[in-house]
Amino acid sequence: MQPTITQYTPTHWKPLWQLRFTHLAEQGIIGPDDIIPTVPGLPEHDRYERDLNRIDEVYLSGGGGFWLAWQREEPVGYVGGQDLGSVIELRRMYVKATHRRQGIGGLLVQALIDHCRANGMPVIELWTEEHGLGQLLYTRLGFQQVPTPGPGFEEVDQATHRAPNPEEIRMRLVL
Template sequence: MDEVQIRQYREEDLEEVKEVFTIGMSEHIPSSCMHVLKQPLAQMFLGCVFCALLTSSMSILLPVLAVTLLLAAGRQSVCYMFNKYIQTSLEQDLSHIQQTYMDPPNACVWVAESQGRVVGTVGCFPSENDKNFLELKRMSVKKAHRGKGIAKALCRTVADFARERGYLGVILHTSVVQTDAQKLYEHMGYHKVREFSAPEFIAKLTNFTLMEYQLIVKRHN
């Protein structure tokens, strides 16, 4: 196995960090589309359209074409939701990593480096909702380097950072379709504390929920 080094972010890592994050988020589009198709509301709507057109046209071609177009439109809506999130992230903290994560004393970004290339990233900064917790952000590992313990090492790095800075723990947010991430976080000792709907209309319509996980690293005396 190639040697992997976990180190703090340097300014020359910027484009690679953006790439790792963008590719990682884009990988969730197919599973998100499947999630939408499994929703009873989506299945009922497609079934009603198909039956209505089949009854009115007495032809199989028109309802099949209509359902195909609706599926394509649904995929485009999911792509739009993810691309909007990616673009917003790139324009906000990921374009200002130094100012957002490296300059403040209780924030940081780390990268996993293998053969001189960035293959994984994670960051954290103080939670806006609870001053006792750091919030884990931008966790991603390149697909070819998964299953090698890199994500676990990045998680431990954030937990150790929180403990050293005197925080009670770490919180993070993930989505219903990121099942591998959920398993990882639960394996690392995180516990799900709540679920809530994503703010986008398409997310509310398709029951695309977000989940908040919490890890306690320091017990109160």
């Protein structure tokens, strides 16, 4: 069965967080289920999961966006694109372990690519593990490895509140 890719709406808040906690559990980070935020927003000084808690500000403004993949009404993946002014930073790419290697990641990223093209965004960049499956996916979709963030991405670490780890590489897709 082909998954359905939908743009995020406020009705997806709880399923998004349930999927986020599944992602954390796959990484060995377990927390109580009752800590799922009931509504968007956090105090400004709180940086924990800031982008997801302020999804409307981080992903849904400008040329950005956020998408979920659904299989039989169950969320199985997500991807976000953050508008950094005139370029998009791909963030939060995730597919549930039980649904990987089925083309869902490609469909999610393609939704972001199509959205960027339709909105005149010229470039998408991202960080990914150098020898991970993500690199294979992004290469297949046309991304190329680059040595450093390109024009428009100079302040990417500050804008995303995230610094790359030493095992990550930078990739770019010119649209």
